[in-house]
Amino acid sequence: MGATSQERYAVVSCHVERPLDDAVWERFSALQEKHPGGFAIAALMRPADSSSGEDESRWLDRAREAAARGPLGHHTHWTAPDHARPTNGDPALRVRTEGARIGALGLGPTLFCGGGWYTDADVAEACAELEYVDCTPRATRPLYLAEGECWALLSSPARVQLSSGRILRAIPTTHSLGDIGRALLRRRPLPGVVHVYFHDTDLVDRRRRTLIQALLPLLARRATATDLDALAAAMPDDQPVVTWDDVARL
Numbered sequence: 001m002g003a004t005s006q007e008r009y010a011v012v013s014c015h016v017e018r019p020l021d022d023a024v025w026e027r028f029s030a031l032q033e034k035h036p037g038g039f040a041i042a043a044l045m046r047p048a049d050s051s052s053g054e055d056e057s058r059w060l061d062r063a064r065e066a067a068a069r070g071p072l073g074h075h076t077h078w079t080a081p082d083h084a085r086p087t088n089g090d091p092a093l094r095v096r097t098e099g100a101r102i103g104a105l106g107l108g109p110t111l112f113c114g115g116g117w118y119t120d121a122d123v124a125e126a127c128a129e130l131e132y133v134d135c136t137p138r139a140t141r142p143l144y145l146a147e148g149e150c151w152a153l154l155s156s157p158a159r160v161q162l163s164s165g166r167i168l169r170a171i172p173t174t175h176s177l178g179d180i181g182r183a184l185l186r187r188r189p190l191p192g193v194v195h196v197y198f199h200d201t202d203l204v205d206r207r208r209r210t211l212i213q214a215l216l217p218l219l220a221r222r223a224t225a226t227d228l229d230a231l232a233a234a235m236p237d238d239q240p241v242v243t244w245d246d247v248a249r250l
């Protein structure tokens, strides 16, 4: 599925930050069910945080529901449910521990996205070990990151060679809602693979919910609507490889 000027594909993911908040979950479920614009929206779900008293069995029910409606991913908030980026500890260990727990619960997430766009060489290794396709790389620098904060830069899907020799497949996140709104309304050029993301919490804001429902059908007119699993399955094995050092940014 190499994108040429004639072929453009678009995928959509949602960072499910508050999977145990009933009002937020209800909105997300309804949207994912609806397939706006023909998109199977990937649920990149933050696991239940038992140290914060979150109910894992309710979380599991919801993760299964999401997995039945679209691609399922693992979204790590390293510090706390409401604090995405790491402030201490071993970020890769957290990904491995959460990934092992999600697997033990019988789920098979295929995607990953680091909270607050954080990633590093060890987190990338953990993702490769878990056979995740990584959506943490961004096509542009996240605006809120301070100088010296780790993130990863990638403009199109790629296979990333890690220092262990493992290959991490990555499909970068290219557009926020604001970015895709401006690009569509001003008819700006779009990349060969457009990956739009939003947060589940956006859906409780009526204006943002309406915006998502309006933009996705418009996007589907400029690009073929597909989903992250289909896109990953179509990535050729002989796709050129970049190294982790090519994508790692501070």
Ligand SMILES: [Zn+2]
Binding pocket: 015, 017, 075, 077, 084, 115, 116
């Ligand atoms: Zn998040």
